[in-house]
Amino acid sequence: MADPLSIEAILNRLSVPDQWNIHVFDHLTSTNTLALEWAATDAPHGTVLLAELQSAGRGRGDRPWRTPRGTALALSVILRPFIENERVPWIGLAAAVATVDAIEAVSGLQCRVKWPNDVLIGQKKVAGILTECRFKTENAPPAVVVGIGVNVNNRAAALPEDIRASATSLLDATGGETDRNQLAAALLDALACWVGTLRHGVEKLSGRWTMASATRGQQLAILTPDGVVEGADRGLDSTGCLMLEQRNGVRRAIHSGEVLLCRTAVPPLV
Numbered sequence: 001m002a003d004p005l006s007i008e009a010i011l012n013r014l015s016v017p018d019q020w021n022i023h024v025f026d027h028l029t030s031t032n033t034l035a036l037e038w039a040a041t042d043a044p045h046g047t048v049l050l051a052e053l054q055s056a057g058r059g060r061g062d063r064p065w066r067t068p069r070g071t072a073l074a075l076s077v078i079l080r081p082f083i084e085n086e087r088v089p090w091i092g093l094a095a096a097v098a099t100v101d102a103i104e105a106v107s108g109l110q111c112r113v114k115w116p117n118d119v120l121i122g123q124k125k126v127a128g129i130l131t132e133c134r135f136k137t138e139n140a141p142p143a144v145v146v147g148i149g150v151n152v153n154n155r156a157a158a159l160p161e162d163i164r165a166s167a168t169s170l171l172d173a174t175g176g177e178t179d180r181n182q183l184a185a186a187l188l189d190a191l192a193c194w195v196g197t198l199r200h201g202v203e204k205l206s207g208r209w210t211m212a213s214a215t216r217g218q219q220l221a222i223l224t225p226d227g228v229v230e231g232a233d234r235g236l237d238s239t240g241c242l243m244l245e246q247r248n249g250v251r252r253a254i255h256s257g258e259v260l261l262c263r264t265a266v267p268p269l270v
């Protein structure tokens with residue numbers, strides 16, 4: 001088994017060690033669940049929870065998320081952002097880009113993002129992000145819990161059958177083990193950087209996200225709370241919604257959903 005996660009090992013590799021308040025657990029039901037409880041109290045901005053094993057890890061859309069002991073990366077970060085509530089969706093997009101940067105820096109592999117914030121190697125998912133908010137009062141700024149799960153030294157073949165074919169891991173992609181402490185530090189450095197850019201607007205992050213997009217220009221079918229919507233992927237709008245251009249030329253902003261299908265690329269309309 002690779003080295004266990006350790007607060008010291010992560011802190012040693014961070015560029016600014018004192019901006020995160022790191023807690024490592026042997027096992028938890030879900031780092032996001034505990035982070036949400038802590039966020040409801042006074043846990044400060046920058047609190048990080050990592051677990052070697054999650055017994056009830058949670059994915060988007062109420063799906064389970066597997067974190068086998070000692071081989072994957074499961075962490076949640078409590079942020080009390082300085083941005084307006086309508087920009088909060090950008091935090092999840094920042095986490096996706098940070099995950100891409102960290103994996104690329106540590107492994108040399110190229111990654112892509114699939115809206116809203118799946119991280120892919122080739123066509124397969126290597127990491128997922130679950131962003132949840134806690135509002136103390138309606139008008140108070142929310143605490144945002146960003147949960148990031150990365151398949152690192154675990155094999156996709158050992159994941160549940162229904163996701164096995166669409167998943168990968170760094171071990172599968174590189175054939176070698178990755179230092180999870182180094183990856184965690186690279187991820188926290190990149191997250192601090194990308195969340196920080198939101199102080200000055202969304203343009204920089206939007207540009208990076210678009211560069212990393214796996215589906216830009218492609219014909220997508222997205223399962224939304226209002227049903228399946230089809231259209232060409234025209235990138236993000238200023239609120240972080242995905243713009244789909246429908247056959248009639250009308251653009252529709254998708255707030256939440258799941259990309260079901262990518263079809264052949266369609267040229268941009270001018």
Ligand code: BTN
Pocket residue numbers: 029030031032033054056057058059060061063065067073074075076118127128129130147148149150
């Ligand atoms: C997805 O469905 O793609 C999101 C997966 C998010 C998993 C991470 S692992 C750390 C954190 N704790 C959880 O229970 N979920 C997130």
